Amino acid sequence: MQALVMEEIRRLQLREIDVPTETGPGEVKIAMKAVGICGSDLHFYLHGHIGPFWVKEPMILGHEGAGQIVAVGEGVTNLKVGDRVAMEPGIPDWTSRASQLGLYNLDPAVRFWATPPVHGCLVPEIVHPANLTFKLPDGVSYQEGAFVEPLAVGMQAVNKAHILPGQTAVVLGAGTIGMMVALAALAAGVSRVIMTDVQKEKLAIAGGYAGIVPVNVSEVKAADRVRELTDGWGADVVFEASGSPHAFKGIFDLVCPGGCVVLVGMPPAEVALDVVGAQIKEARIETIFRYANVYPRTIDLLGSGKIDLKPLISRTFPFAESVAAFEFAAQGSPEVVKTQIVF
Template sequence: MGIQGEKLQTKVNVPTMMKAAVLNKPFDIEITEIPVPQIEDDEVLVKVMAVGICGSDIHYYEHGRIGRYVVEKPIILGHECSGIAVAVGKNVTRIKIGDRVAIEPGITCGRCEYCKGGRYNLCPDVKFLATPPIDGAFVQYIKHREDFLFPIPDELSFEEAALNEPFSVGIHASKRANLQPGSIVAIMGMGPIGLTAVAAVRAFGASTIIVADLEQNRLDAAKRLGATYTINILENDPIEEIKRLTGGKGVDVAFETAGNPKALQTALQVVKRGGKLAIVGLPPQDEIGLNIPLIADNELDIFGVFRYSNTYPLGIKLLASKFCDFKNLITDRYSLEQTKEAMERARTNKKESLKVVVYPNGIIEE
């Protein structure tokens, strides 16, 4: 069905056309006009207010692919997003016009064994924003199924709500590793996923958080989010430093969030006997050599982490509590018309930029 005309006319003026930033091919982003999508009975039309640029967006922008996901036709990127509900389908009951919402970007089937078992992130039929061939959120309006929209309180900014997406990865990794209060945790890689993982493990009660990266600005940001110790790997050997900080024992849980083979091997080396390793980052190659005798002899548990499931309500609650200042992660702000510049900034300015945000309906300072 189309947009609920009568409801809209009395509350929100929605245009028929909108601007979108379209990736035609690597390094080629064009601002064009496309129709505002028409919603189905179980969908909501959302006016997109903030979209964070993710590492996957950069991969598609730069290389046109991530593993088996290949950009074969023009695509709209962006999946870390939030906005305002401006139209609702007739079967929508939980979201109303005017609600400020965080958008969980993966729409799953709800019927397969993974969905029914609560691990819907493994659904083989998921439609995930900005993952080929599904268009993403670098648009002024987007339609989304109601059950993957979550109201946010007034005290939570649109920017913070968009950051609930990468934050959810850290929450899910903490759940996968059954992270216990009082744990000593190491996190390799302080990109946006690693930084939000610092906040996640802190929320789960980690007593000591050791982080490693080669960019000092990211280490400084990790410290502000609650990291106990930071290691600049250009200056110190992370294995030696972590062993020193843990009295030679190693950490209870290590996260690898950089997608770097060396970082993964390092993470494995710093886990204590009987400890756990969560693999969050995706490396460019399919196979990486790991020390199998070390894994077996020390009975290490290794967890693969793919996106997240059932994390958004908890993430919103934690963010709204202001236990961490995620606003400080926002270093660069761009309009939709500046999406290419925003992508270049995120791609090339790792020494200064932490999180680059695009505002499809105008830059907002919150």
């Protein structure tokens, strides 16, 4: 089957490659309809690795996907041919201790799409476990369905924050994940999200959403603006979603006494953390790694119409132009939030 294959660093090719096509018990076969290009896809493409995960042999990219079921395996009763679906891309060992504790995202044996050596979903058809495949509501398009994966990251972060209605949140970073965290936080009931970045184009997109207050930290200090907007108290929750090492300097100046800091973005190297700054506020520190048990609620939230993702789809390419799509996304244009590939 033809797929988008990463051959080596900075070299992609649309070519034939052997992929599983038989639908086994408990599995479904899905015709892909839309796939988003994630920052991790770009990182593998540009650098060849993320942390300990190195691309050592040709690999199909893509893990943000939606499609339509074309076959169902034995024992599958909750899905049928023709269903429009989004797929959770991490397949754990369901008998592992982590999975039995409900922490299947932390299972060391998890097989996650487009994480070496596991192939991703930028291929016309894919076979996937039915219990990790979820129906999309009629009002949710395939392109919006491909957003379920990054939005699930935002939902996981909000879960860890234990948000209360009316609270104030800060989101550091206005990229795709920052936007997902902000929209999930607003849906969870925060009164406003103060979103920081240095790119005015992305801040302009964020500012188009009711409840998001954009702050350009190349012009004003984040702590000064947060103090101004909270009468000197600080934010109830601070989400670090940029992954920038610079974001950790002064991060506890943003949070209120007894507040929470949720670490979402992954820095490329070790960072210094102001432990005393956290202690004197008794700030709670939470971390997330992907997500677990949030896909159904994420899809229901999209179906409710309370989140509009359409303004975040910056550019769409047909599958035949997948290489050009990655070259475009790799440019990192500040006005681009999400690039998607459609079949």
